[in-house]
Amino acid sequence: MRDKTSNRHVGRKRQEEINFLKQACLQALIFALELVTYFLLKPMFQAYLMKFCMTTVAWNLVHSTDGFITIFFNKEFRTVIPCLKTPASIAPSGNRGQKDTGITPTTEQSPYNSGKPESENSG
Numbered sequence: 001m002r003d004k005t006s007n008r009h010v011g012r013k014r015q016e017e018i019n020f021l022k023q024a025c026l027q028a029l030i031f032a033l034e035l036v037t038y039f040l041l042k043p044m045f046q047a048y049l050m051k052f053c054m055t056t057v058a059w060n061l062v063h064s065t066d067g068f069i070t071i072f073f074n075k076e077f078r079t080v081i082p083c084l085k086t087p088a089s090i091a092p093s094g095n096r097g098q099k100d101t102g103i104t105p106t107t108e109q110s111p112y113n114s115g116k117p118e119s120e121n122s123g
Contacts, residue, residue, distance in 0.1 A: 023073035027066055034062040 042054040071077045071084070078084045 019073050023069060026069055030062055030065050030069070034058050 037054045037058045042051055045051055045054065071081070
């Protein structure tokens, strides 16, 4: 029994290490591509806009992509960010098959009336 638990733990730890290696390699590749655009491709262009794209835009894309890669490969970060959490299952409310309960929706009351019907307020 202890061997199964130990093997599961070792397997999970190994998978985490493999994911970390994938993350590090992908991030290094992205940074290397940014260096290529900055030092090798930028001098080929004369237009100011292209130089801007090869430097500033590339720098911003690399650093934002780095954050996305970190979130993608780390389950711990995905659980902290509310929009990335897995949605909870919606249980039935128990109202299925029931007829109208007779409750009508109310509208928002104006701050100028006292909550009384319109005929009582205008007097």
